Amino acid sequence: MPGCRAMAPPLGCAPMAAPAWVADRRADRRTAGDPWTARPRGRSGIDAVGGGNMRTRSLALALMAGLAIVVSACSSPASPGAGGGKTLKIGMVTDVGTLDDKSFNEASWKGTQDGASQTGSPAPQNIVTKTPADYGPNIQSFVDQKYDVIVTVGFALGDATLKAATANPTVKFIGVDQFICVPKDANDKTCAGAPPANYQGIIFKEQQAGYLVGIVAGTLTKSKVIGAVGGINTVPPVVAYIKGYENGAHSVDPNIKVLEQYVSTDITKAFNDPTTGKAIAQQ
CATH class of the missing domain: 3.40.50.2300 (Response regulator)
Structure with a gap:
């Protein structure tokens, strides 16, 4: 894609080979002797440290950084935003709950808003999910409206986000708390397949x-x-x-x-x- 720069991660610009630490995490096991928790393995993406209020700030900053990368990595002379890049239509789909939950949805929305502002893009829009059955339709609503970037909030939206990212390679997806698991074949249980280049997960060291x-x-x-x-x-x-x-x-x-x-x-x-x-x- 013209204008793509070697930034990490170059979301949507080129497929990336999984680094060694990602392959290790895909083993879906606990690390013996880990003083934090012997953390369950099996998720990959941008790591952001935090929990509670710390995690709220970390989540917002991670989303802001992710959106900045999307804008700057694939710049365009048209519709200049911050730094001369292309401005983006950005939408966010929450998990089940409310937007002002003083927690996960609200922190994600704050990060999405800050990311749009920092990149010179228009104010983002959101859809508050009422039931898990609406995950796919809510994401599709933004796709149908020609949104450039769709943020989905929560582990439970992972499958719907992966399906949408695969079907819409020109749309960029950012999944909060989402490990992107793509099996290499029907027998693969280690997520050895290549994730869509337009889909980036953000995970945390909870x-x-x-x-x-x-x-x-x-x-x-x-x-x-x-x-x-x-x-x-x-x-x-x-x-x-x-x-x-x-x-x-x-x-x-x-x-x-x-x-x-x-x-x-x-x-x-x-x-x-x-x-x-x-x-x-x-x-």
């Missing part, structure tokens, strides 16, 4: 922030019993954070008991039911 919180909890507890409430245990980042929390507490005192409970097995309720979360925490 276990590190969880570990630090675990140290605080382990230091403050007098009963030697602490708790963790997660949304759902089928989303790897949630499990990674809680395992980091557990290991952080045990680094203070191996005898501390960590009670873990998840809000729901239904993804439509797991991150959208503060009443149940509060009830669990108050047990």
